[in-house]
Amino acid sequence: MENKVIETGKNDNICLKTVELCKSYKSGQNELQVLQGIDITVKKGEIITIVGASGSGKTTLLNLLGTLDRPTSGTVFYQDQDIFSLNDKSLAQFRNREIGFVFQFHHLLPEFSAIENVMMPILIANESKDKAFGLAKELLQTVGLNGREHHRPSELSGGEQQRVAVARALVNNPNVVLADEPTGNLDRITGEAIHELLYKLNEKMNQTFIIVTHNESLAERADRIIKLTDGKVEILKGD
Template sequence: MIKEESLLIQAVDLHRIFFVGQQKLYVLKGINLEVKVGEMLGIVGASGVGKSTLLHLMGTLDRPNQGKVFFNGFDLFSLADEKLAHFRNQKIGFVFQFHHLLPEFSALENTLIPALIKREDKRKARERAVELLTEIGLGQRLHNKPGELSGGEQQRVAVARALMNDPEIILADEPTGNLDRQTGEAVFQLLCRLNKEKGKTFVIVTHSQEMALKMDRVLKLVDGSILAD
């Protein structure tokens, strides 16, 4: 659901090279792309082609060797690491293939973490976390630790955590890649609902043809470049 034709993210001529021993691995070779406010953009491509690398650059978890990423027109990599971490915490939600929940903490505590990093009022944050988890069907699982939750429930906690600071965009890297088909479908439905009902912007890396078909737009990564959509 594209609410308006305004650009949220613009990536310009992104290059990423990794050094592996003596070898230079040219993973991204000049990527240009745009993400519009309110859209659900899919990124597909063969394993190892650089999808995660691209998502990490868009989310400022990594820096490009060349090129820029603009967020609401602002040149992100002009920021030093500390400022960039602050930006990330406030504006971007991440969901990974493996949920990366902290095993010693409950669903509620895991969801709260981004707000604690932001130094938000604890009581308010807790209220919001309860609300988020309840909304995505985990109201009865607040105090369970990840090990006591099913794969789908764990991934839903990861989604709640990504939403905690009300980010402008959610970047998801194969969010259903580790789930069985039915559970994966349910998690994807949740993301679609957040897009349609709350107007959240998503970039989702996926292997699933079925999921890709339901996106507003899909970009295919081939040999370090984007194939026309």
């Protein structure tokens, strides 16, 4: 498929924009409509939290924004590019270069050390091992894991494991970081520390963070709060 760029009224302050984004799944003869005509615009450097009841479509929306799935209709523009016009190979390259992911479960490779886990996205991008090591070490220091670089996941606490996952998400310097319940598997105190880390990183690196959460204190600190109800968007805070 030929890559194409569609102009949507260029605005250098806009990071991404969804246009009539819909997602449905077929189950036998039935069709389940999960997202219905989602229109949101995300500015560079802001933090947005997405809230809503279980099954409201939060993770589905995050998967579409992260190009882990394709919409049934509508699309996502990243800096004026219709990203779903890309073929699967180009989409994977875009995803590795431009988007960082943090999930509820850290998904670290157990046989590798913290620094080796963080290096992975850079090595996948065919950068040198020396560059990957240097960037990974610097980021692990940034997230407060100086001296823990060579520990395997089993030798780290839950909070430390999630800090490694955050460092891994940031190592390619993505424009957008997508986090799906990043503290959902942590105790309250550890979760609050991860919240604070995410906000400090946003302030320091000016990257866009879109976070799905059930945590009210995390949601309230965001620049904007988006609520999903029955696959539709409601803005609770911000424009």
